[in-house]
Amino acid sequence: MLYELHQRSFQNRSADESQHQDELYKAVNVTDVAECIWKFRTKLAASISRMRIEYCALNLSDLLPIHLQNDKVAKAILNPLVTGWINPFIVK
Secondary structure (H helix, E strand, O other), X not given: OHHHHHHOOOOXXXXXXXXXXXXXXXXXXXXXXXXXXXXXXXXXXXXXXXXXXXXXXXXXXXXXXXXHOOHHHHHHHHOOXXXXXXXXXXXX
């Protein structure tokens, strides 16, 4: 729910989507959690922004542990490439 709210830039849903959301949340019994997240959305947005700055994360998914990120990112982190550049004019 938090990730989806972040994708919406912490804005309200449209009226049609809001009704559908309410029905789904009541069906799975998570309305209390959704209301709590909505109530503290400003503080959550600020916290997420601070964490993204601290960890140089371009996306929210970059803050997740490796096993929860997508496969492409997980493979790149587990098999890091080390590159370098040698100035041929200095080395003999």
